[in-house]
Amino acid sequence: MTLSLLLASPAFAYDVKPGDTMSSIARDHHLTLQELADANPQISNLNLIYIGQKINTPANSSRPIEPIKEKPMRSSLSDSEIDLLARLVRAEAQTEPLEGKIAVACVVLNRVESPQFPDSIKEVIYAPGQFQPVKNGQINKPADEESIKAVKAALTDQRQLAPGALFFYNPAIAASRWLDTRATTLVIGQHVFKK
Template identity: 40%
Template sequence: MKGKYFSTVFFVFLLVFSSNYTAALEFKLVYVVQDGDTLSEIAEDFSMSVKKLKTSNNIESDTVIKVGDELIIPEIKEKNGNWEYKIFSDIKSPEEKLSFQTNSHFAVRVDPGFKLPDVNISADKLIDYYVSRGDTLYDLARDFNTSIGVIMALNDLQQSSLRIGQKIKLPVHNLTPHQILGKTVSKQELNLLARAIYGEARGEPFIGQIAVGAVIINRVLSSQFPNTFAEVIYQNGQFSCVSDGQINLRPNNTAFRAAREAINGKDPTKGALYFYNPKTAANKSWFKSRRVIVDIGEHVFTK
Protein backbone atom coordinates (compact mmCIF):
# COMPACT_ATOMS: atom_id res chain seq x y z
CA MET A 1 0.00 0.00 0.00
CA LYS A 2 2.94 2.31 0.60
CA GLY A 3 3.11 5.21 -1.86
CA LYS A 4 0.00 4.23 -3.80
CA TYR A 5 -1.64 7.63 -3.32
CA PHE A 6 0.94 9.53 -5.32
CA SER A 7 0.35 7.78 -8.65
CA THR A 8 -3.44 8.02 -8.75
CA VAL A 9 -5.78 10.49 -10.42
CA PHE A 10 -6.67 13.58 -8.41
CA PHE A 11 -10.21 14.94 -8.61
CA VAL A 12 -10.25 18.68 -8.09
CA PHE A 13 -13.11 19.93 -5.94
CA LEU A 14 -12.56 23.66 -5.80
CA LEU A 15 -12.09 25.86 -8.84
CA VAL A 16 -12.04 29.64 -8.57
CA PHE A 17 -11.43 32.09 -11.37
CA SER A 18 -9.03 35.05 -11.23
CA SER A 19 -5.35 35.90 -10.67
CA ASN A 20 -2.98 33.25 -12.10
CA TYR A 21 -1.51 29.82 -11.46
CA THR A 22 1.34 31.14 -9.36
CA ALA A 23 -0.99 32.55 -6.68
CA ALA A 24 -0.52 31.26 -3.16
CA LEU A 25 -2.83 28.32 -2.52
CA GLU A 26 -3.83 26.52 0.63
CA PHE A 27 -4.41 22.86 -0.07
CA LYS A 28 -6.77 20.48 1.66
CA LEU A 29 -6.34 16.83 0.77
CA VAL A 30 -9.25 14.41 1.15
CA TYR A 31 -8.56 10.68 0.98
CA VAL A 32 -11.35 8.22 0.16
CA VAL A 33 -11.07 5.01 2.16
CA GLN A 34 -10.49 1.91 0.01
CA ASP A 35 -11.21 -1.74 0.69
CA GLY A 36 -8.65 -3.09 3.18
CA ASP A 37 -7.45 0.31 4.40
CA THR A 38 -6.61 0.83 8.06
CA LEU A 39 -6.00 4.09 9.91
CA SER A 40 -2.43 3.08 10.71
CA GLU A 41 -1.60 2.37 7.05
CA ILE A 42 -3.19 5.62 5.86
CA ALA A 43 -1.33 7.59 8.54
CA GLU A 44 1.98 5.94 7.59
CA ASP A 45 1.55 6.66 3.89
CA PHE A 46 0.90 10.33 4.61
CA SER A 47 3.74 10.56 7.16
CA MET A 48 1.69 11.40 10.21
CA SER A 49 0.60 9.83 13.47
CA VAL A 50 -2.63 7.91 13.82
CA LYS A 51 -3.56 10.28 16.64
CA LYS A 52 -3.24 13.33 14.36
CA LEU A 53 -5.27 11.63 11.62
CA LYS A 54 -8.02 10.77 14.13
CA THR A 55 -8.02 14.23 15.68
CA SER A 56 -8.30 15.95 12.28
CA ASN A 57 -11.35 13.84 11.45
CA ASN A 58 -13.02 13.71 14.89
CA ILE A 59 -12.59 9.93 14.97
CA GLU A 60 -13.24 8.29 18.34
CA SER A 61 -11.13 5.38 19.53
CA ASP A 62 -13.85 2.83 18.75
CA THR A 63 -14.81 4.26 15.34
CA VAL A 64 -14.51 1.84 12.43
CA ILE A 65 -13.68 3.40 9.06
CA LYS A 66 -15.66 2.14 6.08
CA VAL A 67 -15.02 1.99 2.35
CA GLY A 68 -16.04 5.34 0.85
CA ASP A 69 -15.46 7.36 4.02
CA GLU A 70 -13.58 10.60 3.35
CA LEU A 71 -10.67 11.60 5.60
CA ILE A 72 -9.05 15.01 5.69
CA ILE A 73 -5.27 14.73 5.48
CA PRO A 74 -3.80 17.69 7.41
CA GLU A 75 -0.52 19.54 6.90
CA ILE A 76 0.50 18.90 3.31
CA LYS A 77 1.85 22.38 2.59
CA GLU A 78 5.38 21.08 2.09
CA LYS A 79 4.09 19.05 -0.89
CA ASN A 80 2.54 22.03 -2.66
CA GLY A 81 4.74 21.77 -5.73
CA ASN A 82 4.00 18.08 -6.18
CA TRP A 83 0.24 18.47 -5.72
CA GLU A 84 0.14 21.54 -7.95
CA TYR A 85 1.80 19.68 -10.83
CA LYS A 86 -0.67 16.80 -10.62
CA ILE A 87 -3.67 19.14 -10.31
CA PHE A 88 -2.79 21.14 -13.40
CA SER A 89 -2.21 17.95 -15.39
CA ASP A 90 -5.97 17.32 -14.94
CA ILE A 91 -6.74 20.41 -17.06
CA LYS A 92 -6.74 19.19 -20.64
CA SER A 93 -7.56 22.40 -22.54
CA PRO A 94 -4.90 25.13 -22.25
CA GLU A 95 -7.25 27.65 -23.88
CA GLU A 96 -9.65 27.42 -20.91
CA LYS A 97 -9.48 30.48 -18.68
CA LEU A 98 -8.91 28.62 -15.44
CA SER A 99 -6.98 30.19 -12.59
CA PHE A 100 -6.98 30.52 -8.83
CA GLN A 101 -7.56 33.29 -6.35
CA THR A 102 -4.72 34.30 -4.06
CA ASN A 103 -4.94 32.69 -0.61
CA SER A 104 -7.77 30.43 -1.75
CA HIS A 105 -8.47 27.00 -0.33
CA PHE A 106 -7.96 24.23 -2.82
CA ALA A 107 -9.36 20.82 -1.93
CA VAL A 108 -8.16 17.72 -3.74
CA ARG A 109 -9.73 14.29 -3.48
CA VAL A 110 -7.64 11.14 -3.71
CA ASP A 111 -9.68 8.09 -4.70
CA PRO A 112 -7.63 5.26 -6.25
CA GLY A 113 -10.75 3.17 -6.90
CA PHE A 114 -12.86 5.93 -8.41
CA LYS A 115 -15.09 4.93 -11.32
CA LEU A 116 -18.02 6.78 -12.81
CA PRO A 117 -21.21 5.04 -11.71
CA ASP A 118 -24.05 3.94 -13.95
CA VAL A 119 -26.92 6.38 -13.42
CA ASN A 120 -30.53 6.08 -14.46
CA ILE A 121 -32.40 9.16 -13.28
CA SER A 122 -35.52 10.23 -15.16
CA ALA A 123 -35.50 13.61 -16.90
CA ASP A 124 -38.21 15.00 -14.63
CA LYS A 125 -35.84 14.50 -11.68
CA LEU A 126 -33.07 16.59 -13.24
CA ILE A 127 -32.62 20.35 -13.40
CA ASP A 128 -30.35 22.54 -15.50
CA TYR A 129 -27.90 24.41 -13.31
CA TYR A 130 -25.49 27.17 -14.32
CA VAL A 131 -22.17 27.10 -12.49
CA SER A 132 -21.50 30.16 -10.34
CA ARG A 133 -18.22 31.53 -9.03
CA GLY A 134 -16.94 29.29 -6.26
CA ASP A 135 -19.10 26.27 -7.15
CA THR A 136 -17.33 22.94 -6.76
CA LEU A 137 -18.38 19.38 -7.47
CA TYR A 138 -17.90 18.65 -3.77
CA ASP A 139 -20.27 21.42 -2.67
CA LEU A 140 -22.85 20.68 -5.38
CA ALA A 141 -22.87 16.99 -4.46
CA ARG A 142 -23.43 17.90 -0.82
CA ASP A 143 -26.12 20.50 -1.57
CA PHE A 144 -28.04 18.15 -3.87
CA ASN A 145 -27.62 15.12 -1.60
CA THR A 146 -25.82 13.11 -4.26
CA SER A 147 -22.24 12.12 -5.13
CA ILE A 148 -19.52 13.65 -7.25
CA GLY A 149 -19.52 10.51 -9.39
CA VAL A 150 -23.23 10.85 -10.18
CA ILE A 151 -22.79 14.49 -11.26
CA MET A 152 -19.78 13.62 -13.41
CA ALA A 153 -21.65 10.69 -15.01
CA LEU A 154 -24.79 12.76 -15.69
CA ASN A 155 -22.70 15.36 -17.50
CA ASP A 156 -20.13 13.07 -19.10
CA LEU A 157 -17.35 14.93 -17.29
CA GLN A 158 -13.88 13.49 -17.79
CA GLN A 159 -12.33 15.94 -15.36
CA SER A 160 -13.68 17.69 -12.31
CA SER A 161 -12.96 21.30 -13.20
CA LEU A 162 -15.98 23.56 -13.70
CA ARG A 163 -16.32 26.84 -15.61
CA ILE A 164 -18.42 29.80 -14.55
CA GLY A 165 -21.60 29.80 -16.61
CA GLN A 166 -21.26 26.14 -17.58
CA LYS A 167 -24.65 24.39 -17.80
CA ILE A 168 -24.78 21.05 -16.03
CA LYS A 169 -27.54 18.66 -15.05
CA LEU A 170 -28.10 18.03 -11.36
CA PRO A 171 -30.39 15.43 -9.78
CA VAL A 172 -33.16 16.46 -7.40
CA HIS A 173 -34.63 13.03 -6.63
CA ASN A 174 -33.00 13.04 -3.18
CA LEU A 175 -34.34 16.47 -2.24
CA THR A 176 -37.58 17.47 -0.53
CA PRO A 177 -40.07 19.58 -2.51
CA HIS A 178 -39.03 22.63 -0.48
CA GLN A 179 -35.35 22.02 -1.22
CA ILE A 180 -36.12 21.68 -4.94
CA LEU A 181 -38.08 24.93 -4.88
CA GLY A 182 -35.20 26.71 -3.18
CA LYS A 183 -32.76 25.57 -5.85
CA THR A 184 -34.97 26.37 -8.84
CA VAL A 185 -36.58 29.69 -7.89
CA SER A 186 -35.90 32.41 -10.46
CA LYS A 187 -34.90 36.03 -9.86
CA GLN A 188 -38.35 37.10 -11.06
CA GLU A 189 -40.03 34.80 -8.53
CA LEU A 190 -37.77 36.06 -5.74
CA ASN A 191 -38.68 39.63 -6.68
CA LEU A 192 -42.41 38.83 -6.72
CA LEU A 193 -42.20 37.11 -3.32
CA ALA A 194 -40.35 40.11 -1.86
CA ARG A 195 -43.02 42.43 -3.27
CA ALA A 196 -45.78 40.35 -1.68
CA ILE A 197 -43.96 40.34 1.66
CA TYR A 198 -43.40 44.08 1.48
CA GLY A 199 -47.01 44.77 0.54
CA GLU A 200 -48.46 42.50 3.22
CA ALA A 201 -46.05 42.80 6.13
CA ARG A 202 -43.54 45.64 5.90
CA GLY A 203 -44.66 46.94 9.30
CA GLU A 204 -44.21 43.53 10.93
CA PRO A 205 -41.08 42.29 12.75
CA PHE A 206 -38.56 40.55 10.52
CA ILE A 207 -39.67 37.08 11.63
CA GLY A 208 -43.24 38.08 10.77
CA GLN A 209 -42.13 39.02 7.26
CA ILE A 210 -40.42 35.65 6.87
CA ALA A 211 -43.64 34.04 8.08
CA VAL A 212 -45.70 35.71 5.32
CA GLY A 213 -43.18 34.48 2.76
CA ALA A 214 -43.37 30.99 4.25
CA VAL A 215 -47.16 30.93 3.87
CA ILE A 216 -46.84 31.74 0.18
CA ILE A 217 -44.23 29.02 -0.28
CA ASN A 218 -46.35 26.53 1.66
CA ARG A 219 -49.19 27.26 -0.76
CA VAL A 220 -46.96 26.78 -3.82
CA LEU A 221 -46.01 23.35 -2.43
CA SER A 222 -49.56 22.41 -1.37
CA SER A 223 -51.94 20.46 -3.61
CA GLN A 224 -54.73 22.78 -2.39
CA PHE A 225 -53.29 25.76 -4.26
CA PRO A 226 -51.68 26.57 -7.63
CA ASN A 227 -48.02 25.55 -7.99
CA THR A 228 -46.33 28.78 -9.06
CA PHE A 229 -45.57 31.97 -7.14
CA ALA A 230 -47.48 34.13 -9.59
CA GLU A 231 -50.60 31.96 -9.54
CA VAL A 232 -50.62 31.74 -5.75
CA ILE A 233 -50.03 35.44 -5.15
CA TYR A 234 -52.46 36.66 -7.82
CA GLN A 235 -55.17 34.12 -7.00
CA ASN A 236 -58.40 36.04 -6.75
CA GLY A 237 -59.20 37.46 -3.31
CA GLN A 238 -56.26 35.90 -1.47
CA PHE A 239 -53.89 38.76 -0.67
CA SER A 240 -54.86 42.33 0.18
CA CYS A 241 -51.67 43.73 -1.34
CA VAL A 242 -52.90 42.55 -4.75
CA SER A 243 -56.36 44.03 -4.20
CA ASP A 244 -55.08 47.46 -3.12
CA GLY A 245 -52.13 47.61 -5.52
CA GLN A 246 -49.35 47.51 -2.92
CA ILE A 247 -47.94 44.45 -4.72
CA ASN A 248 -46.51 46.96 -7.18
CA LEU A 249 -44.47 48.83 -4.56
CA ARG A 250 -40.71 48.44 -4.68
CA PRO A 251 -39.61 46.12 -1.86
CA ASN A 252 -36.79 47.10 0.49
CA ASN A 253 -33.75 45.02 1.41
CA THR A 254 -35.50 43.62 4.48
CA ALA A 255 -38.28 42.16 2.33
CA PHE A 256 -35.69 40.55 0.04
CA ARG A 257 -33.88 39.11 3.05
CA ALA A 258 -37.14 37.71 4.39
CA ALA A 259 -37.93 36.20 0.99
CA ARG A 260 -34.54 34.49 0.83
CA GLU A 261 -34.91 33.15 4.37
CA ALA A 262 -38.31 31.67 3.51
CA ILE A 263 -37.04 30.19 0.25
CA ASN A 264 -34.12 28.63 2.11
CA GLY A 265 -36.53 26.76 4.35
CA LYS A 266 -37.17 28.94 7.39
CA ASP A 267 -40.82 28.67 8.41
CA PRO A 268 -41.80 30.31 11.72
CA THR A 269 -45.44 29.33 10.99
CA LYS A 270 -44.84 25.55 11.15
CA GLY A 271 -46.62 24.96 7.85
CA ALA A 272 -49.41 27.57 7.90
CA LEU A 273 -51.44 28.16 4.73
CA TYR A 274 -53.30 31.28 5.86
CA PHE A 275 -52.71 34.42 7.93
CA TYR A 276 -54.85 37.37 8.92
CA ASN A 277 -54.85 40.49 11.05
CA PRO A 278 -57.71 40.25 13.59
CA LYS A 279 -57.97 44.05 13.68
CA THR A 280 -58.53 44.51 9.97
CA ALA A 281 -59.74 41.17 8.55
CA ALA A 282 -63.06 41.37 6.71
CA ASN A 283 -64.01 37.69 7.13
CA LYS A 284 -63.04 36.98 10.73
CA SER A 285 -65.55 34.16 11.20
CA TRP A 286 -63.98 32.10 8.38
CA PHE A 287 -60.47 32.56 9.76
CA LYS A 288 -61.63 31.61 13.25
CA SER A 289 -62.82 28.29 11.87
CA ARG A 290 -59.22 27.40 10.96
CA ARG A 291 -56.72 25.80 13.33
CA VAL A 292 -54.46 28.50 14.79
CA ILE A 293 -50.77 27.62 14.78
CA VAL A 294 -48.98 30.76 15.95
CA ASP A 295 -49.35 34.51 16.47
CA ILE A 296 -46.49 36.66 15.13
CA GLY A 297 -46.72 40.43 15.41
CA GLU A 298 -50.17 41.54 14.25
CA HIS A 299 -50.83 38.37 12.26
CA VAL A 300 -52.43 35.07 13.21
CA PHE A 301 -51.20 32.07 11.19
CA THR A 302 -53.54 29.13 10.59
CA LYS A 303 -54.08 25.94 8.62
Protein backbone atom coordinates in the same frame (compact mmCIF):
# COMPACT_ATOMS: atom_id res chain seq x y z
CA MET B 1 -35.68 8.17 40.46
CA THR B 2 -31.93 8.72 40.77
CA LEU B 3 -31.39 6.76 37.57
CA SER B 4 -33.87 8.91 35.64
CA LEU B 5 -32.09 12.05 36.80
CA LEU B 6 -28.76 10.65 35.63
CA LEU B 7 -30.16 9.73 32.22
CA ALA B 8 -32.04 12.96 31.63
CA SER B 9 -30.59 15.47 29.21
CA PRO B 10 -28.91 18.29 31.07
CA ALA B 11 -30.78 21.58 30.85
CA PHE B 12 -29.19 24.98 30.89
CA ALA B 13 -30.87 28.30 31.63
CA TYR B 14 -30.74 31.08 29.08
CA ASP B 15 -31.65 34.66 30.02
CA VAL B 16 -33.89 36.29 27.41
CA LYS B 17 -32.29 39.37 25.86
CA PRO B 18 -33.88 42.23 23.87
CA GLY B 19 -34.91 41.04 20.41
CA ASP B 20 -34.96 37.34 21.36
CA THR B 21 -37.81 35.10 20.24
CA MET B 22 -38.36 31.47 21.07
CA SER B 23 -37.56 30.66 17.43
CA SER B 24 -34.25 32.53 17.53
CA ILE B 25 -33.32 30.95 20.89
CA ALA B 26 -34.10 27.49 19.48
CA ARG B 27 -32.06 28.20 16.35
CA ASP B 28 -29.11 29.55 18.35
CA HIS B 29 -29.10 26.45 20.57
CA HIS B 30 -29.48 24.02 17.65
CA LEU B 31 -32.94 22.91 18.75
CA THR B 32 -36.25 22.76 16.97
CA LEU B 33 -38.93 25.10 18.27
CA GLN B 34 -40.85 22.02 19.47
CA GLU B 35 -37.84 20.75 21.45
CA LEU B 36 -37.49 24.14 23.12
CA ALA B 37 -41.22 24.31 23.83
CA ASP B 38 -41.14 20.80 25.35
CA ALA B 39 -38.29 21.87 27.64
CA ASN B 40 -40.28 24.91 28.79
CA PRO B 41 -43.81 23.76 29.69
CA GLN B 42 -44.13 26.83 31.93
CA ILE B 43 -44.40 28.98 28.78
CA SER B 44 -47.96 28.70 27.50
CA ASN B 45 -47.57 31.30 24.72
CA LEU B 46 -44.35 30.90 22.72
CA ASN B 47 -44.81 34.40 21.31
CA LEU B 48 -44.81 36.02 24.74
CA ILE B 49 -41.43 35.97 26.48
CA TYR B 50 -39.84 38.67 28.58
CA ILE B 51 -36.36 40.17 28.84
CA GLY B 52 -34.56 38.45 31.73
CA GLN B 53 -36.87 35.44 31.70
CA LYS B 54 -35.11 32.07 32.16
CA ILE B 55 -35.52 29.65 29.26
CA ASN B 56 -34.43 26.02 29.61
CA THR B 57 -32.13 25.04 26.75
CA PRO B 58 -31.56 21.30 27.02
CA ALA B 59 -28.41 19.80 25.61
CA ASN B 60 -29.47 18.06 22.45
CA SER B 61 -27.54 14.81 22.23
CA SER B 62 -29.76 13.30 19.54
CA ARG B 63 -27.93 15.14 16.79
CA PRO B 64 -24.50 16.71 16.46
CA ILE B 65 -24.16 20.44 16.89
CA GLU B 66 -23.13 21.97 13.60
CA PRO B 67 -22.83 25.54 12.49
CA ILE B 68 -26.12 26.83 11.16
CA LYS B 69 -26.03 26.62 7.40
CA GLU B 70 -28.40 28.10 4.91
CA LYS B 71 -29.84 25.05 3.19
CA PRO B 72 -32.18 26.00 0.38
CA MET B 73 -35.42 24.11 0.81
CA ARG B 74 -36.81 25.27 -2.49
CA SER B 75 -34.12 26.71 -4.70
CA SER B 76 -36.03 26.79 -7.96
CA LEU B 77 -37.32 30.36 -7.60
CA SER B 78 -36.30 32.73 -10.35
CA ASP B 79 -35.19 36.30 -9.64
CA SER B 80 -38.59 37.54 -10.81
CA GLU B 81 -40.39 35.14 -8.41
CA ILE B 82 -38.19 36.30 -5.52
CA ASP B 83 -38.98 39.92 -6.44
CA LEU B 84 -42.74 39.26 -6.68
CA LEU B 85 -42.79 37.42 -3.35
CA ALA B 86 -40.70 40.17 -1.70
CA ARG B 87 -43.14 42.81 -3.02
CA LEU B 88 -46.03 40.88 -1.48
CA VAL B 89 -44.13 40.52 1.81
CA ARG B 90 -43.45 44.28 1.86
CA ALA B 91 -47.09 45.09 1.16
CA GLU B 92 -48.52 42.59 3.66
CA ALA B 93 -45.96 42.87 6.48
CA GLN B 94 -44.20 46.22 6.13
CA THR B 95 -44.57 47.09 9.83
CA GLU B 96 -43.95 43.54 11.09
CA PRO B 97 -40.64 42.24 12.53
CA LEU B 98 -38.33 40.27 10.23
CA GLU B 99 -39.65 36.99 11.66
CA GLY B 100 -43.19 38.05 10.69
CA LYS B 101 -42.05 38.87 7.15
CA ILE B 102 -40.37 35.45 6.86
CA ALA B 103 -43.59 33.77 8.02
CA VAL B 104 -45.62 35.61 5.34
CA ALA B 105 -43.18 34.36 2.68
CA CYS B 106 -43.48 30.85 4.15
CA VAL B 107 -47.27 30.95 3.74
CA VAL B 108 -46.91 31.58 0.00
CA LEU B 109 -44.27 28.83 -0.33
CA ASN B 110 -46.50 26.44 1.66
CA ARG B 111 -49.35 27.22 -0.71
CA VAL B 112 -47.22 26.47 -3.77
CA GLU B 113 -46.49 23.03 -2.29
CA SER B 114 -50.10 22.40 -1.19
CA PRO B 115 -52.49 20.55 -3.53
CA GLN B 116 -55.19 23.06 -2.46
CA PHE B 117 -53.48 25.96 -4.29
CA PRO B 118 -51.83 26.71 -7.64
CA ASP B 119 -48.29 25.47 -8.33
CA SER B 120 -46.37 28.71 -8.83
CA ILE B 121 -45.57 31.84 -6.83
CA LYS B 122 -47.27 34.06 -9.42
CA GLU B 123 -50.45 31.95 -9.57
CA VAL B 124 -50.71 31.79 -5.77
CA ILE B 125 -50.22 35.54 -5.35
CA TYR B 126 -52.56 36.54 -8.18
CA ALA B 127 -55.30 34.00 -7.36
CA PRO B 128 -58.56 35.96 -7.16
CA GLY B 129 -59.40 37.37 -3.73
CA GLN B 130 -56.36 35.98 -1.92
CA PHE B 131 -54.15 38.98 -1.14
CA GLN B 132 -55.35 42.55 -0.55
CA PRO B 133 -52.16 44.14 -2.04
CA VAL B 134 -53.07 42.64 -5.43
CA LYS B 135 -56.49 44.29 -5.25
CA ASN B 136 -55.29 47.69 -4.01
CA GLY B 137 -52.14 47.88 -6.19
CA GLN B 138 -49.57 47.76 -3.35
CA ILE B 139 -48.07 44.66 -5.00
CA ASN B 140 -46.69 46.96 -7.72
CA LYS B 141 -44.47 48.91 -5.34
CA PRO B 142 -40.81 47.81 -5.13
CA ALA B 143 -39.70 45.47 -2.36
CA ASP B 144 -37.55 46.85 0.42
CA GLU B 145 -34.28 45.28 1.54
CA GLU B 146 -35.75 43.58 4.61
CA SER B 147 -38.54 41.96 2.58
CA ILE B 148 -36.00 40.55 0.12
CA LYS B 149 -33.97 39.28 3.09
CA ALA B 150 -37.12 37.65 4.50
CA VAL B 151 -37.86 35.82 1.24
CA LYS B 152 -34.30 34.54 1.02
CA ALA B 153 -34.51 33.40 4.67
CA ALA B 154 -37.77 31.57 3.92
CA LEU B 155 -35.90 29.60 1.25
CA THR B 156 -33.48 28.24 3.89
CA ASP B 157 -34.04 26.11 6.98
CA GLN B 158 -35.93 29.10 8.43
CA ARG B 159 -38.84 27.79 6.37
CA GLN B 160 -39.70 25.72 9.47
CA LEU B 161 -40.85 28.95 11.13
CA ALA B 162 -44.40 28.51 9.78
CA PRO B 163 -44.86 24.80 9.05
CA GLY B 164 -48.25 24.05 7.55
CA ALA B 165 -49.45 27.68 7.67
CA LEU B 166 -51.55 28.45 4.59
CA PHE B 167 -53.26 31.65 5.73
CA PHE B 168 -52.56 34.74 7.80
CA TYR B 169 -54.49 37.83 8.77
CA ASN B 170 -54.49 40.77 11.14
CA PRO B 171 -57.57 40.35 13.34
CA ALA B 172 -57.46 44.05 14.28
CA ILE B 173 -58.30 45.09 10.71
CA ALA B 174 -59.83 41.98 9.13
CA ALA B 175 -62.54 39.75 10.48
CA SER B 176 -62.88 36.30 9.02
CA ARG B 177 -65.25 33.90 10.67
CA TRP B 178 -64.00 31.19 8.31
CA LEU B 179 -60.34 31.72 9.31
CA ASP B 180 -61.37 31.76 12.97
CA THR B 181 -62.47 28.12 12.56
CA ARG B 182 -59.02 27.02 11.35
CA ALA B 183 -56.17 25.95 13.64
CA THR B 184 -53.73 28.70 14.62
CA THR B 185 -50.11 27.73 13.99
CA LEU B 186 -48.45 30.85 15.38
CA VAL B 187 -48.86 34.55 16.07
CA ILE B 188 -46.13 37.04 15.18
CA GLY B 189 -46.67 40.74 15.65
CA GLN B 190 -50.13 41.66 14.39
CA HIS B 191 -50.54 38.55 12.22
CA VAL B 192 -52.26 35.30 13.13
CA PHE B 193 -51.13 32.34 11.00
CA LYS B 194 -53.55 29.48 10.30
CA LYS B 195 -53.53 25.99 8.76
